[in-house]
Amino acid sequence: MYITVFITAPDRDSGRKIARHLLERRLAACVNMTPVSSMYWWEGKIEEADEVLLVVKTTTDKLDQLVKEAKAVHPYQVPEVIAVPVVGGLAEYLDWVRRETHA
Template structure:
């Protein structure tokens, strides 16, 4: 059962997540975005860093994924933003249909 959806994780500086989310939603690149505050630890330029970040959990379609990734790279303040997409192998049929409808680029026309 293929849903045609993906969940994309994007981290951003604390307080920037809502700005990024709103732009992606306005451009119909996502149907829904959850934002959670997280404490992140990661390697960067040879050191372990620790930051408070916003975690965006983005629901979109496979067909909109490439454009979403391109757009995140354009508007994100990080040099190398985290953009990790995971396939949705199943979801509630009504939710899948809703997400596909909301990410239809013709919806704004």
């Protein structure tokens, strides 16, 4: 029922734009943003980049629309947007996530 979605973005401004877009559409209850150093394969070679990581809290029924909206405003050609299940947590917090994404 609850998921955490990870999205990387090239910089803080892009990350804030994506986060605000998702929040305004009630696709996320909360988005944390933190700097990360990334290493990855791209077009046949290993790349390195300083990015920001968005940690998005939402519900599973919002995932398809969240992916669509994140891709629409993301500057990357193939952005990282991956979801992992939340297997538990503070009931009051999870209730809050559900309320804020279903308002």
